[in-house]
Amino acid sequence: MTETTKSGFKSAAELPDDLHSHLGILLLSLADNKRMLGIRYSDWILGAPSVEAGIACSAMAQDEWGHGRIIYSMLKDFGHDPAALEHERTSEEYRSSELLDCDVSSWPELLALNFLWDTAISVQVEMLLESCFEPIHYKVRKLLEEERFHFDHGSGWTSRLMTSDEGKNALGKAFATAWNACLRWFGPENDPLIEALVEGGIVSTNADCARMRWLNRVGPTVRDLGLVYTENSEWVSEPAPDWNGWSPVRRRASEGGPDADSLARARGDRNRSLL
């Protein structure tokens, strides 16, 4: 992967107001998704199909919380108090996907988060690799090195379950349920937030290109689930994105947020009350 850094912004303070605001929205969304995804991985440390898979969930949970912490700490330069972001917000203030609002009840559903959603998040992070917002470069590179193993875990397990009819049926249901949230995570065509960030050199491609990159990454593995087809060597989503209920600011379904248990875990409520 080549990196061609444009001469750019050495700190958030140098960003024009609109870019400062838009990047802050994107970063908060990434941080919240990583924190909540870490919780969902942690739910499967015990109870995964094998000890190794449980250890992998533990490692991925730690990775996601580490990534979330890095991004939250960056947000202090975007007008946020990181401590308040991490510990004081209500459920409705979270920007994490509706897919992460509550625990998932099966391994195929966890794989939908691991393979589809985690990959979608990573594709959006990749768009910051060549960002002209310089503070983000090294952080993003290290983060993506760790995410490579998350992708391989999701892809390896998805391929494995595809080999049995029962596994394939369960995956089909779980992946179909998660599919639309993944499609629209990148934003609608001509999303004003992403368009402005592309124009400003903060992210490298627009929403449709990012969505296409995600489809090309997950498409070959999910080809037998009826969710994708190929056209001119590109993977295309069978269902079109459904934008009903989409919130462009929260970058998720406008309704809802993490459930009470997830929120308490994300904020560390129970243990912080002892201090």
Place this chain on the structure above:
Amino acid sequence: MKNDGITTGFPDEQIYEVFARKQRADRFEHVGTITAPNRKLARVYAWQTYDEAKWFEMTVAPRTAFSAVNLTQAPFTLGGAPPMGQGSVADNDSTPGYGTPAES
């Protein structure tokens, strides 16, 4: 953490041996085993399980890829080694070796 080759009972899984080194100038050391259904997951499991050091390089191979050289038991067997020369050398390779009838 050493897995020591405990299998999970899934018929599509096998044991992989994990080797790693901390620096390019180091020799590889055997750091443990994992059980996985395919190479992709073997790589993930190895990297995420044996994370006690900042490895420069890690590699995995199926246990079946190793052949016994001097002992009478399969490679990586636990519980002490029998003396050389007792019993036949365990061999998971079907190709004829030195001194076998096919070569004599």
